[in-house]
Amino acid sequence: MENFSVMMAVCLLAGLSECQTGATQPSCNPLIYTVLKELGALGEKLAATARALEETNKRLEASEKKLSALENSAEYQGRPRIAFSATFSTDVTIGPVTVLYALVYNHVLFNTGGHYSPVTGYFTAPVQGVYYFTFTSFCWSGSSGGGLYRNGNSIVSWYGNLNSSSRSNSAILQLQVGDHVNVRLWENQKISGHPNNYSTFSGFLIFPV
């Protein structure tokens, strides 16, 4: 870049002196003089761009250092790992039930930390945070409806009255330590389990708060 600037300066001077000494000669061309001047300005701009690029590179390097420090930090490494997925293991139809019925997905596919209970069907939040829950409910025939409940309060639900079909829903919830979440079947409704795992309940921690 410096070499280029020097070269430009030399060119400019050469152009100038030629013009001055040969003022009376036809070789003094004002167009060449203008072009040289513009080239000089361009060189300056190029140098400025290169300096800006160097600045950007320095900032990028600093950001990368910060990122790698964050990735190695105890906070990032120590983030609790909480996730589960469960189904009904058998070919079974539950219902029509006569009360609001807490479903127990007794077959665990995954349950890191063990915060979902395949005995009660409840997930219990071990840390305060934002969680994602989803369920899919299959039913062979008749009316199927129910919902996702936090501490006994309905959050999202499903309903349908077609044979052999699935419905699903999901929610992102902020939970306090000890809050519990489960899926319940409404009164007079049905749901079916199957070894193909048609009906599922899953959840995981997105981030602690």
Ligand SMILES: *[C@@H]1O[C@H](CO)[C@@H](O)[C@H](O)[C@H]1NC(C)=O
């Ligand atoms: C659903 O299946 C039942 C038999 O299990 C049948 O009587 C009923 O007509 C079916 N309903 C629909 C909507 O296909």
Ligand SMILES: *[C@@H]1O[C@H](CO)[C@@H](O)[C@H](O)[C@H]1NC(C)=O
């Ligand atoms: C259902 O889950 C069980 C247990 O993980 C698995 O062995 C089986 O292959 C699953 N069935 C289907 C159809 O995915």
